[in-house]
Amino acid sequence: MAALVVPALLLVLLMMVAPMALLFRYSLNIYSATDLMIEAVTLQNYVAAVADPYYREVLATTLRTAFLATVIALAAGFPAAYVLARMQGRWKSILTLITVFPLMVGNVVRAAGWMALLGNTGVVNTALKAVGIGSVQLMYTPGAVVAGIVTVVLPYMILTLAAVIEGIPRNVEEAALNMGAGPLTMFRRVILPLSLPGVIAGSALVFILCMNAYATPVLLGGSRFKMMAPAVYDQFVRTTNWPFGAALAFILLLVTLGLTMAGSALLQRRYAR
Amino acid sequence: MTNLVIDGLRRTYGATVAVDRVDLEVAQGELVALLGPSGCGKTTTLRMVAGFVQPTAGRVLIGGTDVTQAPPYGRDTAMVFQGYALFPHMTVAENVGFGLEMRKIARPERETRITEALRLVRLDGYAERRISQLSGGQQQRVALARALVVNPGVFLLDEPLSNLDARLRAEVRVEIRALQQRLGLTTLFVTHDQEEALTMADRLVVMDRGRVRQIGSPEELYERPADIFVASFLGRCNILSGVLEAPGSFRAGGLLLPSAGERPRGPAALAVRPERIDIRPDGGCLPGRLTMVTYLGGMTEFHLETPAGPVLVTKPTPAQGDPLRALVAGDTVHLDWHNSFGRLLGIEPEGDLP
Numbered sequence: 001m002a003a004l005v006v007p008a009l010l011l012v013l014l015m016m017v018a019p020m021a022l023l024f025r026y027s028l029n030i031y032s033a034t035d036l037m038i039e040a041v042t043l044q045n046y047v048a049a050v051a052d053p054y055y056r057e058v059l060a061t062t063l064r065t066a067f068l069a070t071v072i073a074l075a076a077g078f079p080a081a082y083v084l085a086r087m088q089g090r091w092k093s094i095l096t097l098i099t100v101f102p103l104m105v106g107n108v109v110r111a112a113g114w115m116a117l118l119g120n121t122g123v124v125n126t127a128l129k130a131v132g133i134g135s136v137q138l139m140y141t142p143g144a145v146v147a148g149i150v151t152v153v154l155p156y157m158i159l160t161l162a163a164v165i166e167g168i169p170r171n172v173e174e175a176a177l178n179m180g181a182g183p184l185t186m187f188r189r190v191i192l193p194l195s196l197p198g199v200i201a202g203s204a205l206v207f208i209l210c211m212n213a214y215a216t217p218v219l220l221g222g223s224r225f226k227m228m229a230p231a232v233y234d235q236f237v238r239t240t241n242w243p244f245g246a247a248l249a250f251i252l253l254l255v256t257l258g259l260t261m262a263g264s265a266l267l268q269r270r271y272a273r
Numbered sequence: 274m275t276n277l278v279i280d281g282l283r284r285t286y287g288a289t290v291a292v293d294r295v296d297l298e299v300a301q302g303e304l305v306a307l308l309g310p311s312g313c314g315k316t317t318t319l320r321m322v323a324g325f326v327q328p329t330a331g332r333v334l335i336g337g338t339d340v341t342q343a344p345p346y347g348r349d350t351a352m353v354f355q356g357y358a359l360f361p362h363m364t365v366a367e368n369v370g371f372g373l374e375m376r377k378i379a380r381p382e383r384e385t386r387i388t389e390a391l392r393l394v395r396l397d398g399y400a401e402r403r404i405s406q407l408s409g410g411q412q413q414r415v416a417l418a419r420a421l422v423v424n425p426g427v428f429l430l431d432e433p434l435s436n437l438d439a440r441l442r443a444e445v446r447v448e449i450r451a452l453q454q455r456l457g458l459t460t461l462f463v464t465h466d467q468e469e470a471l472t473m474a475d476r477l478v479v480m481d482r483g484r485v486r487q488i489g490s491p492e493e494l495y496e497r498p499a500d501i502f503v504a505s506f507l508g509r510c511n512i513l514s515g516v517l518e519a520p521g522s523f524r525a526g527g528l529l530l531p532s533a534g535e536r537p538r539g540p541a542a543l544a545v546r547p548e549r550i551d552i553r554p555d556g557g558c559l560p561g562r563l564t565m566v567t568y569l570g571g572m573t574e575f576h577l578e579t580p581a582g583p584v585l586v587t588k589p590t591p592a593q594g595d596p597l598r599a600l601v602a603g604d605t606v607h608l609d610w611h612n613s614f615g616r617l618l619g620i621e622p623e624g625d626l627p
């Protein structure tokens with residue numbers, strides 16, 4: 001039995017653990033313009049990142065965007081997931097296919113589509129100008145980024161929630177209605193608490209995806225809108241400051257992990273009783 | 274006064290007619306069982322009363338009020354679901370108290386009534402347990418308590434005992450009946466177990482393919498079934514087909530057999546309960562050869578081949594020394610029964626509904 005997990009384990013060790021360990025090691029080194037980096041064991045990169053108001057702002061932007069996108073995805077995804085979970089037969093397959101369809105279009109392609117739609121010479125603004133309203137800045141706004149990210153993560157949220165809602169027996173809902181609960185009360189007292197594992201898993205998954213968003217903020221947010229993942233990329237590729245980039249990456253990882261765990265625990269305590 | 278009136282109820286699913294022209298009145302405090310083979314529309318009928326299924330036609334009245342259009346939460350019904358449908362995230366007390374809470378009953382009274390209801394189903398001391406910590410039988414009692422505690426106008430049960438083992442089922446059956454009578458609940462009960470229906474119900478409704486075949490007390494239905502379907506569905510019954518030549522002379526397999534009841538002359542069926550037939554060494558109306566004798570403890574079954582077709586006879590197991598006790602397969606005997614036990618019924622072509 002244990003042998004069955006060996007291939008997956010090797011893959012994870014090779015592709016995940018090794019680069020992470022290496023990256024962590026780099027984050028303790030000292031940047032050198034000439035030698036790329038100098039071997040050291042110091043926290044100065046972390047200290048510099050936390051002390052720099054620019055990166056504090058980048059982290060705040062990332063958190064705001066991720067939080068907002070997660071909440072919107074949850075609110076918009078729950079009703080859809082409920083319908084999907086309660087659907088039967090052929091329509092269910094069709095609806096599932098429609099749900100995962102956005103995943104078939106890459107992030108970049110989709111963002112390009114948004115640019116064509118929302119750009120200053122895009123479809124919406126051309127139409128607005130034609131009716132005499134004049135052009136409105138839609139592209140390169142935080143709103144565009146949040147909207148863009150939501151469309152990316154929504155399928156994950158819906159599918160995760162639907163899997164859990166499907167496991168709630170229909171007659172438990174009926175029992176609540178039969179005992180005199182209206183649809184809203186039934187939802188609040190029965191469906192919501194019973195789908196909590198889905199809410200937690202879906203929100204955690206989506207929040208992590210949002211925190212690490214790269215293509216969407218770059219393409220829809222423009223050069224002045226900065227999130228963590230693009231910032232890390234900049235350090236590695238543009239400035240070739242690998243130690244600092246690695247430190248940023250680990251800050252992102254720790255913040256994401258910490259908030260995900262804290263959020264899950266909070267939700268669990270709040271409702272799972 | 275809450276009685277239940279079902280008036281011309283009908284429900285179709287596409288081309289399938291699940292329930293067709295069902296009329297029924299359940300009096301205050303009466304327990305009526307819906308009985309019939311799988312797929313005959315029992316659950317659909319019950320769910321139309323609870324409001325989970327919208328009728329295609331017909332009306333449902335509870336306590337004189339037409340509730341056909343009312344949502345489930347707007348009807349004074351409480352249902353015990355097949356599989357119980359308890360709230361897994363709540364304790365026993367929270368489950369039982371849910372309906373009271375929805376009815377805006379203040380906490381002190383709620384607690385008293387929860388305690389009372391749990392005592393009624395003999396679960397005192399289990400209030401703070403989680404549902405997953407209960408046995409099947411205990412869960413079933415919680416489901417009962419949850420429904421009973423609101424003192425519903427109409428009490429509905431959909432095969433509440435089907436998940437229990439035979440012994441527990443017999444026990445709970447008696448308990449439900451006692452509670453229902455003590456509280457005077459107007460009750461509609463779905464089952465496909467005829468023993469359950471016979472022992473619990475004031476009246477039975479036998480359904481077949483969406484239609485009501487016969488409504489009556491257990492005795493009425495067992496002793497005076499209206500047709501072959503009811504006769505063979507309720508208990509075991511020998512159905513002998515033959516011809517009614519004149520009033521009182523029914524002939525099957527070339528022999529005149531004892532019969533009662535009025536029917537037009539022509540092809541007919543004779544329904545005789547297996548326990549009403551006597552076995553004699555000679556002199557009966559119908560000779561037969563034993564093909565099998567099955568000992569069932571208290572009862573013994575005799576399977577015979579006769580000129581009128583196969584016949585089953587059941588007798589309390591004869592004592593040692595009784596000549597019946599010595600019978601074995603291959604023996605030839607004579608059968609007889611009193612006129613009044615031979616019930617004449619019409620012959621229905623297969624697949625046709627009256």
Ligand SMILES: Nc1ncnc2c1ncn2[C@@H]1O[C@H](COP(=O)(O)OP(=O)(O)OP(=O)(O)O)[C@@H](O)[C@H]1O
Nearest residue numbers: 286289290291310311312313314315316317318465
């Ligand atoms: N939601 C539905 N969609 C389509 N057909 C249905 C639906 N519900 C019930 N039916 C059909 O209606 C008929 C009656 O079903 P119902 O569940 O009332 O039977 P039942 O008497 O309760 O049977 P059982 O003893 O097996 O529970 C069946 O032929 C069934 O296939």
Ligand SMILES: [Mg+2]
Nearest residue numbers: 315316317463
């Ligand atoms: Mg049923």
